[in-house]
Amino acid sequence: xxxxxxxxxxxxxxxxxxxxxxxxxxxxxxxxxxxxxxxxxxxxxxxxxxxxxxxxxxxxxxxxxxxxxxxxxxxxxxxxxxxxxxxxxxxxxxxxx
Numbered sequence: 001x002x003x004x005x006x007x008x009x010x011x012x013x014x015x016x017x018x019x020x021x022x023x024x025x026x027x028x029x030x031x032x033x034x035x036x037x038x039x040x041x042x043x044x045x046x047x048x049x050x051x052x053x054x055x056x057x058x059x060x061x062x063x064x065x066x067x068x069x070x071x072x073x074x075x076x077x078x079x080x081x082x083x084x085x086x087x088x089x090x091x092x093x094x095x096x097x
Contacts, residue, residue, distance in 0.1 A: 009063040017056035024051065 030047035033040050040047060079086065 005067055009060055009067055013056055013059035013063045016059040017052055020055040020059070021048065021052050024055075 025048065030040070030042075030044045030051075033047065042050070079090070081090070
Protein backbone atom coordinates (compact mmCIF):
# COMPACT_ATOMS: atom_id res chain seq x y z
CA UNK A 1 0.00 0.00 0.00
CA UNK A 2 2.75 2.48 0.92
CA UNK A 3 4.74 1.63 -2.20
CA UNK A 4 1.73 2.50 -4.31
CA UNK A 5 1.26 5.79 -2.45
CA UNK A 6 4.93 6.62 -2.87
CA UNK A 7 4.54 6.19 -6.61
CA UNK A 8 1.41 8.39 -6.52
CA UNK A 9 3.66 11.05 -5.02
CA UNK A 10 6.97 10.56 -6.84
CA UNK A 11 5.84 10.00 -10.43
CA UNK A 12 3.61 13.08 -10.89
CA UNK A 13 6.22 15.14 -9.04
CA UNK A 14 8.91 13.88 -11.42
CA UNK A 15 6.83 14.85 -14.45
CA UNK A 16 6.04 18.27 -12.98
CA UNK A 17 9.73 18.85 -12.20
CA UNK A 18 10.61 18.00 -15.82
CA UNK A 19 8.09 20.50 -17.13
CA UNK A 20 9.20 23.17 -14.66
CA UNK A 21 12.83 22.61 -15.64
CA UNK A 22 12.01 23.09 -19.31
CA UNK A 23 9.90 26.19 -18.70
CA UNK A 24 12.33 27.91 -16.35
CA UNK A 25 15.47 27.28 -18.37
CA UNK A 26 13.79 28.15 -21.64
CA UNK A 27 13.72 31.70 -20.27
CA UNK A 28 16.71 31.81 -17.88
CA UNK A 29 20.38 31.26 -18.68
CA UNK A 30 22.11 29.52 -15.75
CA UNK A 31 25.24 31.62 -16.31
CA UNK A 32 23.24 34.80 -15.57
CA UNK A 33 22.08 33.62 -12.12
CA UNK A 34 23.42 35.21 -8.92
CA UNK A 35 23.31 33.95 -5.32
CA UNK A 36 23.48 36.65 -2.62
CA UNK A 37 24.88 39.10 -5.15
CA UNK A 38 27.63 36.75 -6.35
CA UNK A 39 27.56 34.90 -9.67
CA UNK A 40 27.14 31.14 -9.39
CA UNK A 41 30.35 29.18 -9.86
CA UNK A 42 28.52 26.03 -11.00
CA UNK A 43 28.49 24.82 -14.57
CA UNK A 44 25.28 24.93 -16.57
CA UNK A 45 24.75 21.21 -16.01
CA UNK A 46 25.27 21.69 -12.26
CA UNK A 47 22.61 24.40 -12.15
CA UNK A 48 20.25 22.25 -14.23
CA UNK A 49 20.79 19.30 -11.90
CA UNK A 50 20.34 21.23 -8.65
CA UNK A 51 17.30 23.04 -10.01
CA UNK A 52 15.71 19.77 -11.14
CA UNK A 53 16.12 18.17 -7.73
CA UNK A 54 14.83 21.33 -6.01
CA UNK A 55 11.78 21.33 -8.30
CA UNK A 56 11.27 17.60 -7.70
CA UNK A 57 11.41 17.98 -3.91
CA UNK A 58 8.98 20.91 -3.95
CA UNK A 59 6.50 19.10 -6.19
CA UNK A 60 6.86 15.89 -4.11
CA UNK A 61 5.86 17.86 -1.01
CA UNK A 62 2.83 19.20 -2.88
CA UNK A 63 1.90 15.70 -4.09
CA UNK A 64 2.37 14.27 -0.59
CA UNK A 65 0.06 16.90 0.87
CA UNK A 66 -2.53 16.10 -1.78
CA UNK A 67 -2.25 12.38 -0.97
CA UNK A 68 -2.56 13.09 2.74
CA UNK A 69 -5.64 15.25 2.22
CA UNK A 70 -7.27 12.56 0.06
CA UNK A 71 -7.09 9.92 2.82
CA UNK A 72 -10.35 8.97 4.50
CA UNK A 73 -11.01 9.28 8.23
CA UNK A 74 -10.75 5.52 8.54
CA UNK A 75 -7.29 5.43 6.95
CA UNK A 76 -6.00 8.22 9.17
CA UNK A 77 -7.43 6.84 12.42
CA UNK A 78 -6.79 3.17 11.78
CA UNK A 79 -5.04 1.40 14.63
CA UNK A 80 -1.97 -0.51 13.36
CA UNK A 81 -2.03 -2.97 16.29
CA UNK A 82 -4.14 -6.15 15.89
CA UNK A 83 -7.17 -6.22 18.24
CA UNK A 84 -5.86 -9.10 20.34
CA UNK A 85 -2.53 -7.31 20.96
CA UNK A 86 -4.03 -3.97 22.03
CA UNK A 87 -3.72 -2.91 25.67
CA UNK A 88 -6.92 -2.75 27.73
CA UNK A 89 -6.80 1.05 27.94
CA UNK A 90 -6.48 1.55 24.16
CA UNK A 91 -9.07 4.16 23.14
CA UNK A 92 -9.21 2.63 19.65
CA UNK A 93 -10.09 -0.83 20.94
CA UNK A 94 -13.71 -0.62 19.87
CA UNK A 95 -13.27 1.51 16.74
CA UNK A 96 -10.84 -0.79 14.93
CA UNK A 97 -11.94 -4.00 13.23
